[in-house]
Amino acid sequence: MLDPAADKDGRFDVCVRDGKIAGIGANLESDGAQIIEVKGCIVTPGLIDVHLHLMKGLGAFGVDPDIFGVGSGVTTVVDAGSAGHTLLNVFRNYVTDNAKTRVLNYINLSTLGGVSGPGYSILADPRLIDEAKIAQAVEANRDIIVGIKIMATGGALGAQGLKPLERARKLGDELKIPLLVHIGESWTKGAEPVAVGDVLKYLRAGDIVTHMFTVHPGGLLDGNGKLWPQVRDAKESGVLMDVGHGLHNLNFDVARKVLDQGLHPDGVSTDGHRGNRAGPVYDLPTTMAKLMALGFSLHQVIEMATANAAKLLGRTGEMGTLRVGEPADISVLKLEDREWKAVDSQKGTIPVHQTITPEYAIRGDAIYEPLTIERP
Numbered sequence: 001m002l003d004p005a006a007d008k009d010g011r012f013d014v015c016v017r018d019g020k021i022a023g024i025g026a027n028l029e030s031d032g033a034q035i036i037e038v039k040g041c042i043v044t045p046g047l048i049d050v051h052l053h054l055m056k057g058l059g060a061f062g063v064d065p066d067i068f069g070v071g072s073g074v075t076t077v078v079d080a081g082s083a084g085h086t087l088l089n090v091f092r093n094y095v096t097d098n099a100k101t102r103v104l105n106y107i108n109l110s111t112l113g114g115v116s117g118p119g120y121s122i123l124a125d126p127r128l129i130d131e132a133k134i135a136q137a138v139e140a141n142r143d144i145i146v147g148i149k150i151m152a153t154g155g156a157l158g159a160q161g162l163k164p165l166e167r168a169r170k171l172g173d174e175l176k177i178p179l180l181v182h183i184g185e186s187w188t189k190g191a192e193p194v195a196v197g198d199v200l201k202y203l204r205a206g207d208i209v210t211h212m213f214t215v216h217p218g219g220l221l222d223g224n225g226k227l228w229p230q231v232r233d234a235k236e237s238g239v240l241m242d243v244g245h246g247l248h249n250l251n252f253d254v255a256r257k258v259l260d261q262g263l264h265p266d267g268v269s270t271d272g273h274r275g276n277r278a279g280p281v282y283d284l285p286t287t288m289a290k291l292m293a294l295g296f297s298l299h300q301v302i303e304m305a306t307a308n309a310a311k312l313l314g315r316t317g318e319m320g321t322l323r324v325g326e327p328a329d330i331s332v333l334k335l336e337d338r339e340w341k342a343v344d345s346q347k348g349t350i351p352v353h354q355t356i357t358p359e360y361a362i363r364g365d366a367i368y369e370p371l372t373i374e375r376p
């Protein structure tokens with residue numbers, strides 16, 4: 001078992017009764033219970049993937065949450081901005097309430113959310129931000145909403161420039177929820193990119209920058225491959241950094257430069273959607289293995305996907321660690337020595353010596369085996 005938040009790293013039995021963790025310890029009595037033998041596997045708190053696109057059927061992205069969720073050994077998945085305020089009830093009723101995986105939500109600052117696709121100017125018309133309606137939707141759905149998603153790209157902001165960020169800042173402060181900001185001009189070729197330093201002026205402790213390893217204009221590095229000074233300042237002030245792998249935004253060269261300068265991710269996420277499941281993303285365990293190839297230990301990547309992710313979502317105490325008396329929320333992973341080549345979003349490769357694959361996801365009384373997919 002590896003549970004960084006509980007400082008547990010060793011051989012333990014976990015007993016689940018009536019959907020709750022009844023005991024964690026060495027050589028627990030089975031008392032006639034069903035036994036799942038997971039020798040050689042790693043039992044961890046349920047993995048948390050903090051950035052995906054989960055409205056199945058919506059545009060080119062929307063994917064069933066259980067594919068990247070319990071079908072990938074992950075117990076909590078978070079949608080990043082598929083729904084604006086008008087779609088939030090649809091999201092709740094048809095996505096969150098129908099999933100086997102726990103599904104949380106970043107509400108989009110733009111009323112359009114993911115309806116139009118990522119290449120459109122969804123914040124360029126000031127009428128597309130309706131603070132009062134967003135506030136109403138957030139108040140009615142605090143149990144699933146973890147923040148506000150903003151596309152901080154030249155393409156999305158258009159002639160409004162930084163004004164939507166100013167409005168988001170104010171709204172985030174009023175509602176006391178963080179902002180999740182997409183950086184990197186990956187979708188709208190030719191748009192004037194927004195400098196990350198300008199975006200960071202609007203962010204505070206607890207806000208999240210996603211796509212920290214993007215190679216696209218508007219990323220964390222200047223023209224000489226150095227971190228913009230504002231990035232360091234932001235990190236020191238408590239702004240959090242998320243991987244957000246995706247189709248476009250994990251670049252191994254950028255990652256190495258960012259990591260060599262001492263900036264580490266707070267959250268690891270797939271930015272999973274319909275268009276990257278079959279590669280280059282596959283699932284969260286594979287994305288974690290890529291981070292190990294970049295130099296992180298197993299302990300560190302498990303911590304990112306459990307305790308740190310829970311903190312990033314403001315849900316410490318609710319998930320991210322295994323506690324007796326709490327509902328069972330467990331991932332079982334297999335770590336194997338195998339040589340393979342990890343591929344980034346620009347088809348760059350690095351050699352990897354280990355794989356992480358899902359074995360089970362357990363929520364309450366339910367045990368889920370992973371879907372079979374072709375992994376690299």
Ligand SMILES: [Zn+2]
Binds near residue numbers: 051052
């Ligand atoms: Zn995304």
